[in-house]
Amino acid sequence: MPHQPADLLRDAAWLVLTGATSAVGQAVAAAWREAGGPVLGVSRMAEGSGCDDWVVGDLRSPWSVADRVRTAVANRPVGALVHAAGLVYADAAVRTTPDEWDQTMAVNLTAAFALARTLAPLLTAPQGVVLVGSIDAHWAPRDGPDAAYGAAKAGLLGLVRHLAVEWGPAGLRVNVVLPGPMTSGMGVSAEMAAARGAGAVDGQWTSPAEVAAAVFFLLTARGITGQALAVDHGWQLGY
Numbered sequence: 001m002p003h004q005p006a007d008l009l010r011d012a013a014w015l016v017l018t019g020a021t022s023a024v025g026q027a028v029a030a031a032w033r034e035a036g037g038p039v040l041g042v043s044r045m046a047e048g049s050g051c052d053d054w055v056v057g058d059l060r061s062p063w064s065v066a067d068r069v070r071t072a073v074a075n076r077p078v079g080a081l082v083h084a085a086g087l088v089y090a091d092a093a094v095r096t097t098p099d100e101w102d103q104t105m106a107v108n109l110t111a112a113f114a115l116a117r118t119l120a121p122l123l124t125a126p127q128g129v130v131l132v133g134s135i136d137a138h139w140a141p142r143d144g145p146d147a148a149y150g151a152a153k154a155g156l157l158g159l160v161r162h163l164a165v166e167w168g169p170a171g172l173r174v175n176v177v178l179p180g181p182m183t184s185g186m187g188v189s190a191e192m193a194a195a196r197g198a199g200a201v202d203g204q205w206t207s208p209a210e211v212a213a214a215v216f217f218l219l220t221a222r223g224i225t226g227q228a229l230a231v232d233h234g235w236q237l238g239y
């Protein structure tokens with residue numbers, strides 16, 4: 001039997017969630033809590049609504065945040081990790097500074113590895129690990145250069161495959177979702193959206209709720225591991 005939301009209610013397992021303050025993160029937290037599990041958010045801010053507890057930390061220093069998360073989850077049943085935090089400078093490659101490159105790698109890629117590596121041995125009721133990537137892992141926007149971001153998100157594709165093989169025998173699944181452009185958060189502005197128009201096959205933009213639904217699906221879909229699931233309204237199918 002697939003693991004259903006009712007099982008989560010019974011397990012009351014914690015979800016560790018980075019990017020918990022983003023629209024995607026808030027929707028993921030709401031879905032997990034609705035299924036009966038508490039959420040430990042990771043954020044640079046002190047506190048906010050939507051999570052049951054918080055670890056305050058800056059993922060530009062991913063290893064120290066991972067240590068803080070390890071301390072926070074001690075003696076708590078932990079079921080899943082969702083890494084939804086993301087950072088983009090969206091600048092031309094020749095203007096990207098070494099510091100911007102390092103920060104982009106740290107928040108998008110190294111933090112995913114640091115947290116997964118820290119939590120994997122501690123998961124007592126494993127649902128899995130889901131990372132939030134981007135279709136920029138595969139495709140480069142002509143009107144918004146972001147080579148560092150694209151490289152970091154592409155790194156997540158390799159990361160989930162290798163971790164899925166390494167941790168599969170322990171029953172831990174690792175997947176990544178690839179959202180298309182959204183008109184929220186770090187996505188396109190209203191002006192850019194109007195000028196560019198959605199490149200998706202149905203003319204729609206990806207919504208945070210759609211991304212969160214895919215994240216929740218992958219958390220609970222036994223039998224799926226090492227996969228990259230695009231949530232982009234078919235954006236990458238046409239050109």
Ligand SMILES: NC(=O)c1ccc[n+]([C@@H]2O[C@H](COP(=O)([O-])OP(=O)(O)OC[C@H]3O[C@@H](n4cnc5c(N)ncnc54)[C@H](OP(=O)(O)O)[C@@H]3O)[C@@H](O)[C@H]2O)c1
Nearest residue numbers: 019021022043044058059084085086134181182185186187
């Ligand atoms: N928006 C899009 O068009 C789009 C498209 C494809 C993929 N994505 C991906 O979807 C995810 C959510 O994107 P979004 O646009 O909704 O994000 P957003 O609103 O810009 O929020 C970014 C999130 O990342 C966290 N974050 C950023 N830097 C951090 C740092 N140094 N330390 C800790 N947390 C940090 C923020 O947390 P705090 O500020 O609370 O610390 C916030 O929750 C990201 O992984 C992004 O790459 C977005």
